[in-house]
Amino acid sequence: MDRIPPTRLSRLLTGWAGGGSDALPRLLADALRELAERGDVGPGTVLPSQRALATALGVSRSTVTAAYGLLEAEGRLESRHGSGSRLRASGAVGEPASEGRLASFGSRDGTLDLSSGALDGLPAVADALDALSGRDLTAALADDGYLPYGLPQLREQLAEYHRAAGLPTSPEQILVTAGSQQALWLITQGLVEPGDTVVVEDPTYRGALEALRARGARLVPLPPHGAPGPQGDGPAALARLAGHIRPRLVYLQPSVHNPTGLGMSARTRRAWATVLAEHGLYTVEDNAYAELSLRDDSAPVPLAAQLPTAATATIGTLSKLFWGGLRLGWIRASTTVIHRLAEIRKSVDLSCPVVEQLLAVRLLQGLPEARARRRAQLRERLAATERLLTAEAPHWRWEHPAGGSALWVELPGADAEATAQLARRAGVLIVPGPAFSAVDGFRHHLRLPFADQHGNLAAALPVLLRSAERSGSAR
Structure with a gap:
């Protein structure tokens, strides 16, 4: 039977604690019941102990005891000595729908x-939108508007963006996506099979953990690149790990790390590149936050510039720099991988909006x-x-x-x-x-x-x- 950690359950339990202390047990029981009915917590799941969940929720143990008791009285919970409290199936309960890490959204x-x-949007977005006219759409209107790889003009600009950063890139190596989260989802769908081992930093971007868990990946954490002392030597830790297992891919955020905000030094990048190349490990470089550097006038040279093109995928986005409402990102990878991911993308999304892509073309011209x-x-x-x-x-x-x-x-x-x-x-x-x-x-x-x-x-x-x-x- 699956056990759900108290930390994950607490993230899934949202909007339940609006009443006074006397109402908390009933509200908590209602929230747990709702999770089961939505399928976020599947039937047969063993809930955390009363003490562990109370600690995670910041409530008294008696509150959790009373909530569990209410669910048990309804037949929703089965408690057995020595095996914990297990949710019972009731109605149409599906598989867990979420890892819960993005619950706040x-x-x-x-x-x-x-x-x-x-961040709040930059005025440049409104200025670029004001500057767009019907003439900008003339060429696009000559076609059907379905561009699964992206607007050709934008793909060329994004290729030039990477070339300017020291990473040779052709437009055929660019796939335009609906933000960096879709880019990450496509990579997990196209390059990871259920049960594959994926190496991640710990901590790391919670959206990546969500996507990889949903795909059924086995996650192996390494220390982040900014950790102090020997435990922060991620390349050495990866080399030791690669001597025993072969990960399907390694997910890194070299430029600006989410959530720590740290960045890799040039020396650390070289150390990572050496280990990744020596062991032939596929690398996903997430540079979603690269444009939010507090130190540099331009994005640093990508880690991918030191690795074979066939063994890397790089994620970028305009949403962080310009505005979150501009849902536009991209993947830079080999043409083979780009084609594979575009075919997957067609099953859920035939194209990013063309007008948004035309807007992005103008925004990139004002990048500095x-x-x-x-x-x-x-x-x-x-x-x-x-x-x-x-x-x-x-x-x-x-x-x-x-x-x-x-x-x-x-x-x-x-x-x-x-x-x-x-x-x-x-x-x-x-x-x-x-x-x-x-x-x-x-x-x-x-x-x-x-x-x-x-x-x-x-x-x-x-x-x-x-x-x-x-x-x-x-x-």
Whole structure:
């Protein structure tokens, strides 16, 4: 029987804690029942122990005991001594629908939302849209508008984008996608089979974990490239691992890492490239956050430039730099892989909107100006956030990031999962560290967006501090 970890269950349990303490058992029971009915938790799943779930949710053990008792009375839960509490099938219950790591994107029910690091859009998007005219569509209108590989003009520009960064690329090596998340999903569908071993950093992008888990991959975590000491030597760890098993692929974020915000040095890139090439390992380089560098005027040379084209796929996007509402990304890989992924893409999405691609063509022409504007904005907001945290939360710890829009903050002595649940009940949405871990690690970390322009972090910080303190005292 499958067991669901308390950290994952707590991420799936959203929108249940809006009542007083007396109502919590009933609300929790209702939320668990809803998960079963939606198929997010399958029949036969063994739920966490009452103590473990109470810790993850930041509630008393009696609350979980009462909720389990309500479900057991309904026949929804079967408790056996020594084997835990198991959900029973009731009605049409399907397979689990989600890993739960991206749950916050569908359940933003808090008054202060810190669950996403997405940025406000740049004015350049509106300017480019204003500049578009019917004449821009003339050539496209001569065809049917179904472009599964992408608009030819945009593919050429994206190829030039990579060539300018030191990675020789032809337009035939580019597949335009509906954002970097679709790019990642296509790669997992096209290059990974259920049961394949995939190496990831720990922590890493939660959307990657979601896609790989959904595909049935076996995830093997390595330390992130910014980890201190010997444990941070990811290339050496990968070399040892490759001596025993052969991963199907290795997923890395060399330029700007999500969630830590760190970046690989040139020396570290060379070390990774050496190990990857020596062992012939396929590498997926996710550069979704590369354009949010706080240090560089341009994106760094891709890791793929030091590896064979046939053994790499690179992910990029315009959504992070320009605007999240611009759902446009791409994959750069060998023509063979691009063709395979385009065929998969046709089954779910025949083409990205042509008008959006024409907009992207114009936006890429103003890339240097957009980088400079965004970098100045991020630096200013980061400085303000670090001043705020230093003054109000001096015991919290973080490393100054190389880029991105969030801080990877350690809360000494606090349980991040319980902190997030307690904060949710006080009207603040935040994503705890285990959501970014293949092994539900980083129980003392939160990802804290610093680039919000509406003052949400300053307003939410007292709630987060109280929640962290309560989660620590309850352990």
